[in-house]
Amino acid sequence: MWLVGAGPGEPGLLTLLALHALRFADVVVYDALVDPRILDLAGPTAQRIHAGKRGGKPSPSQPDISDRLVRLAREGNRVLRLKGGDPFVFGRGGEEALALVAAGVPFRVVPGISAGIGGLAYAGIPVTHRDSNSAVTFVTGHNTNGEVPDGLDWHALATGSPVLVFYMALKHLGQIRGHLLEAGRPAQEPVAIVSKASTPEQRVLETTLGDCLRDAEGSGIEPPALLVVGEVVRLRAGLDWLGALTQGIALNPDPLGVKRQQKAG
Numbered sequence: 001m002w003l004v005g006a007g008p009g010e011p012g013l014l015t016l017l018a019l020h021a022l023r024f025a026d027v028v029v030y031d032a033l034v035d036p037r038i039l040d041l042a043g044p045t046a047q048r049i050h051a052g053k054r055g056g057k058p059s060p061s062q063p064d065i066s067d068r069l070v071r072l073a074r075e076g077n078r079v080l081r082l083k084g085g086d087p088f089v090f091g092r093g094g095e096e097a098l099a100l101v102a103a104g105v106p107f108r109v110v111p112g113i114s115a116g117i118g119g120l121a122y123a124g125i126p127v128t129h130r131d132s133n134s135a136v137t138f139v140t141g142h143n144t145n146g147e148v149p150d151g152l153d154w155h156a157l158a159t160g161s162p163v164l165v166f167y168m169a170l171k172h173l174g175q176i177r178g179h180l181l182e183a184g185r186p187a188q189e190p191v192a193i194v195s196k197a198s199t200p201e202q203r204v205l206e207t208t209l210g211d212c213l214r215d216a217e218g219s220g221i222e223p224p225a226l227l228v229v230g231e232v233v234r235l236r237a238g239l240d241w242l243g244a245l246t247q248g249i250a251l252n253p254d255p256l257g258v259k260r261q262q263k264a265g
């Protein structure tokens with residue numbers, strides 16, 4: 001059994017091991033987030049099983065998925081469990097792997113490019129930048145019940161982490177925004193919402209913490225999406241390489257105004 005990350009969408013972001021697994025798997029058990037162009041890389045005889053989890057719609061429960069993986073492996077299939085992004089980043093890969101351990105099924109793990117890093121790179125947003133932040137925090141906007149996790153220390157997040165990257169953030173954007181503002185994060189702080197990163201439907205909404213809920217609702221931006229809070233969002237003015245290549249957008253070599261300040265000082 002191989003537990004493999006498929007990256008954020010663009011098939012070119014697969015690892016060589018992921019491609020190898022796709023070519024040789026007898027059965028591919030994939031999540032809703034896995035891009036159809038990636039599934040097309042599976043061998044012609046591979047059985048494809050959708051084990052999607054998508055907010056709101058009926059989907060197999062986690063124990064059902066784990067049981068199925070165990071059964072398929074015990075039947076002697078080469079099973080590829082394919083997950084969006086990285087299997088161990090908000091992907092329940094750890095839970096599935098522990099079920100394999102409990103059942104005595106040997107497995108290997110192939111990491112993938114997580115949306116919160118590689119997807120943001122497609123939006124021209126580096127998660128760290130020397131002139132802006134030396135720490136970044138990845139947060140999930142959902143717990144297993146689909147609610148904002150209640151174990152989060154919002155004050156610590158708001159005051160301690162210069163950049164916050166939220167996965168699964170759209171549904172509870174209002175609550176997340178409210179918690180951060182209440183804990184002292186400035187309303188004018190730059191925010192980006194990055195939807196369907198690295199796919200042909202990628203969309204990026206640049207706004208502020210104060211305005212993000214209104215702007216997101218008005219824009220019709222859809223999941224899967226990431227929410228980024230922090231100064232790094234400004235770097236997009238210089239680093240939207242995809243916009244520069246596809247729409248001829250002019251890039252600003254000093255988006256944070258650092259060189260301007262140095263000259264003035």
Ligand code: SAH
Pocket residue numbers: 007008009033083084085086087088089090091113114115116119166167168169194195196197198199223224225226
């Ligand atoms: N294991 C995955 C995350 C799974 S949680 C990873 O490492 O990327 C699902 C969430 O990931 C989505 O709600 C969204 O916030 C984010 N996500 C996954 N793919 C994305 C994409 N192409 N664009 C934007 N967000 C994405």
